[in-house]
Amino acid sequence: MNIGANQVKASLVLIPCIVIVVYFIWGFAGYTAYLSFTKSTFLPNHQLIGWHNYETLLQDPRWWVAYANMFIFGGLYVAACVIFGALLAVLLDLTTKGETLFRTLYLYPMSLSLIVTGLAWQWLLNPTSGIQQIVRDMGFEEFNFNWLVSVDYAIYMVVFAAVWNGTGFIMILFLAGIKSIDKEIWQSARIDRIPTWRVYFYIILPQLRTILLTAIMLLGFQVVRSFDVVVALTNGGPGYASDVPARYVFEYFFTRSKIGQGAAAAMIMVVTMIAIILPYLYFEIRRKEP
Amino acid sequence: MSWKFNHKTALLYTALMVFALYFLAPIYVMLVASFKSLEEVHQSSVIALPEIWTFEPWVKAWSGACSGLNCEGIKPFFIATFEIAIPAVILAVLLGAFNGYVMAKWRSKFADILFATMLIGSFVPLQLFLIPLAVTLRELDIYGTSIGLILIHTVYGVPLTTMLFRNYYTTLPNELMRAAVMDGAGFFKIFFHIIVPLSPAITIVAIILVFSGVYNDYLFALTFGESGKRPIMSAVQNIVASAYGIKEYNVNNAVVIISALPTLLLFLITGKFFVRGLTQGAVKG
Numbered sequence: 001m002n003i004g005a006n007q008v009k010a011s012l013v014l015i016p017c018i019v020i021v022v023y024f025i026w027g028f029a030g031y032t033a034y035l036s037f038t039k040s041t042f043l044p045n046h047q048l049i050g051w052h053n054y055e056t057l058l059q060d061p062r063w064w065v066a067y068a069n070m071f072i073f074g075g076l077y078v079a080a081c082v083i084f085g086a087l088l089a090v091l092l093d094l095t096t097k098g099e100t101l102f103r104t105l106y107l108y109p110m111s112l113s114l115i116v117t118g119l120a121w122q123w124l125l126n127p128t129s130g131i132q133q134i135v136r137d138m139g140f141e142e143f144n145f146n147w148l149v150s151v152d153y154a155i156y157m158v159v160f161a162a163v164w165n166g167t168g169f170i171m172i173l174f175l176a177g178i179k180s181i182d183k184e185i186w187q188s189a190r191i192d193r194i195p196t197w198r199v200y201f202y203i204i205l206p207q208l209r210t211i212l213l214t215a216i217m218l219l220g221f222q223v224v225r226s227f228d229v230v231v232a233l234t235n236g237g238p239g240y241a242s243d244v245p246a247r248y249v250f251e252y253f254f255t256r257s258k259i260g261q262g263a264a265a266a267m268i269m270v271v272t273m274i275a276i277i278l279p280y281l282y283f284e285i286r287r288k289e290p
Numbered sequence: 291m292s293w294k295f296n297h298k299t300a301l302l303y304t305a306l307m308v309f310a311l312y313f314l315a316p317i318y319v320m321l322v323a324s325f326k327s328l329e330e331v332h333q334s335s336v337i338a339l340p341e342i343w344t345f346e347p348w349v350k351a352w353s354g355a356c357s358g359l360n361c362e363g364i365k366p367f368f369i370a371t372f373e374i375a376i377p378a379v380i381l382a383v384l385l386g387a388f389n390g391y392v393m394a395k396w397r398s399k400f401a402d403i404l405f406a407t408m409l410i411g412s413f414v415p416l417q418l419f420l421i422p423l424a425v426t427l428r429e430l431d432i433y434g435t436s437i438g439l440i441l442i443h444t445v446y447g448v449p450l451t452t453m454l455f456r457n458y459y460t461t462l463p464n465e466l467m468r469a470a471v472m473d474g475a476g477f478f479k480i481f482f483h484i485i486v487p488l489s490p491a492i493t494i495v496a497i498i499l500v501f502s503g504v505y506n507d508y509l510f511a512l513t514f515g516e517s518g519k520r521p522i523m524s525a526v527q528n529i530v531a532s533a534y535g536i537k538e539y540n541v542n543n544a545v546v547i548i549s550a551l552p553t554l555l556l557f558l559i560t561g562k563f564f565v566r567g568l569t570q571g572a573v574k575g
Contacts, residue, residue: 009477010396014404017389017448021404024445025411028422035421044425088309094302104561105310111557111564113506115523116550119530120316123323123543129336130319137335164313172565225415228508232527249417254513259421266417273413 029270036263044259053264063265066243069155070272073244074223076159077166081219082212084163085170090200092171093178103175107168114165118232121161122148125233154234154242162229166222170215177208217280224273245269317547324348324544331539351544357529360518364545367525374436374521375504378443383496385444386451387489391481393452394459395467405456412449416509419446427514434516442514443504450503451496458492459485494563502553522549 036054039047057063088106092099109117124130127146135143147153181204189199227246230236236243245265252262319336324347326340334341353363393401423442424433432438462485470480511521520528526549530542557564 006471006477007396007398010392010398011400013388013392013477014401016385017404017408017452020445020448021408021411024419025414025449026407028419029411029414031422032418044421084309091302091305091309095306098306102306102310104558105313107561107565108554108557109313111502111553112550113508113523113553115506115508115527116546119526119542119546120320123319123336124316134335134337164316168313221413225417227417228523231508232530235531246415246417250420250509250513253417253420263421266415269415269417273415277413 032263032266035259036267038260040259040263042257042259049260053260054268057261057264057268062240062243063245063248065240066245066248067268069242069244070223070226072155073159073162073226074220076156077162077223078216078219080159080163081166081170082215084167085215086174086205088167088171089174089178090205092175094196103172106171109165110168112165114162114226114228115232117161117165118158118229121157121164122233125157125160148234149238151238151241154238158230158233158242161233162222162226165229166219170219173211173215174208177211178204181207213280213284217277220273220276224269320543320547323540324351324547326540328536328538328540347538347540347544348548350538350541351548355529355538355541355545356532357525364522364525364529364548366518367520367522368548370436370516370519371505371522373519374439374443375501377440378447378504379497379500381440381444382447382451382500383493385448386453386496387455387486387493388481389448389452390455390457390459391485393456394462395464395480395485396477405452408449408452412453416446420509420513423514434514436516436519438514439510439521442510443500443507447500447503450499454492454496454499455489458489462488491563491566494560495566498556498560498564502556505553525549 035044037048037050039045039049039052092103092106095102112120125145125148127133127144127149130145132143132145135145148157178200185199185203189196189203194203225246226244227250230242230244230247234242236247246269249262249266249269252258252265256262322339323331323336325343325345326334327342327344327346330341351363353365354361355363357364357367393405427433427438427441430438430441432441466484467480470484475483506523507521508523508527511524512527515521515524526545529545
C-alpha cells in the first residue's frame, strides 16, 4: 500500500520531465520538421508546399558554402583537438614538476564562452593589429598573415580559435585515461627497453579507444551547433565565406524572415548528425555483442 | 645518462611552454590593451606593455560603454544575467535531482524510456527549438523577458542535470532504500533525509555546469533577450561589434575580460569539480 503511494508520487514528480521531453524537445523538433514543408516566412504558416523549401535551399550557393564549411571546420577542429589533446595529456603525464600549473593553463579557455574566445582571437588574427603587424614590426616587412579577412581562409581561423577553447577538455579526458592504466606497463617496458614515446603510442593510447570515440562524438556535436565562435570572430564573413549551417539557420529565421527555408536547413543539420552518429553506434553495438 | 635526462626534460618543458604561450597569448593581448589609453592602443604594438597604465577603460567598460545608443556599460547586463542564471540553476538542479532520484531508485520501464528519449533529445541541435520557442513564449506572453529565458534555460538544463544525478544515484546502494522503506519512510522523506545529504559533490558539479551553460549562452540570449537587459554574452558581442562612433578598443577589451571573469573564477576556484563534472558528463554522453 505504502509502496503504491510512493510509486504514484514518483510518477507525479516526473511530470515536468515528461513535459520537457514530449513538448519542449520532441514536440518542438517535430514542429520545426513540419515547418520545413510549409510556406512559412516571417511567421509560421500552415500552407504545405512539399519539398519546395529543400529545393530552394539546395539551389542556394550560400548554403553550400556554409555546409562545406561545417565539414572543413569540423574535420580540422576534431582532428586538431584530438591530436593536441592527446599530445598535451602525454606531455603532462611525463611532467614531474608543475603539472597542475600547466594543466590549468591549458584548460582555462574551456571555462570561457565561445563569444569571449572569438573576440579574444580577433585581436591576434586581425592583420592590422595582430600577428601580421607584430612580425612586420620585427623587421619582416613583407610578412603576410591576413587569413581572417580572406575569402578562402577565414574558416581556418575559426578553427584556430575554436581549438583554443576545445583542446583542454580533450586533454583532460585523455589524461584521466592515461592515469587509469596499470603502472606495471612501465616496468615491463623498461625491462624490454622500449622507448617512452613508443609505449605511449603503441601501448597506452590504443587502450584509450573508448575515450577517443567519446571525444570525437562530443566534438562533432560541438561542430554542428557551432554558432557563437563564428559570429564573434568573423560573423560569417568576409561576405558569407565563413558561414556555417547554425548561423545560416538563424539568419533565415530571424533576419531574412524565411522560416520555412531555415527549418529545412535545420533539418539537414539533423540528418547530417544522424548520418555521422549512426555508423559509430553501429560499430559500438557490434563490438559489444560478440 | 644524466645529460640525456636533462636534454629530454628541457625539450619537454620547452614544448609545455610553447603550448602555454598559445593558450595565454590572446588573453595577454586583451589585458595589456585594456590598461592603455586609446591613443596608446593605436600607436603601440599589441604585445607591448602599457607605458602609462590607466584604469579608465575598466571603469568605462563597467558603467559607460555603449551598446547601440545605450551607454551604461555592462553592469546592467551583468546583473540581468545573474537574475536569469540563479533561478534557472536552482530549478534545473532541483528538477534534475528529483528526476535522477526517481529514475535511479524508483525504476520503472516508463522512467527508463523517458530517460532514453531525453538523452537522445539532448543531441538535437538547439536551432530546431528556436521557432517553436518563440511561438510558445509569445503565447505565454513572456517573449523577450527574463522569465522566458529562465524557462528556456531550465527546460534545456534539465537533461544534463537529470543525467548527472541519475548516474550518481545509481551508484548508491539499493539496501539504503529498502531499509528506509521498511522503516516506513515515504518518497519525499527518503529523498530529503537520505539521498540529498549524500549528494553535495554532485550538486556542486551540477550547479557549476548549469551556471556556466547559462552564463556563456549566446544563442538563446541573442534570440530571446530583452533589449535593455539582454544577457551578458549577447551584450558583449553587441558592444564590441557596435558600429556607432569610434571603436574604443581598450574599453572593448575590458568589457570582454569582465564578462569572462565569473566563469573563469568559478573554474579557478572549483577546478576539481569543474573537471570532474565535465569528464563525468562526457563519459555518459
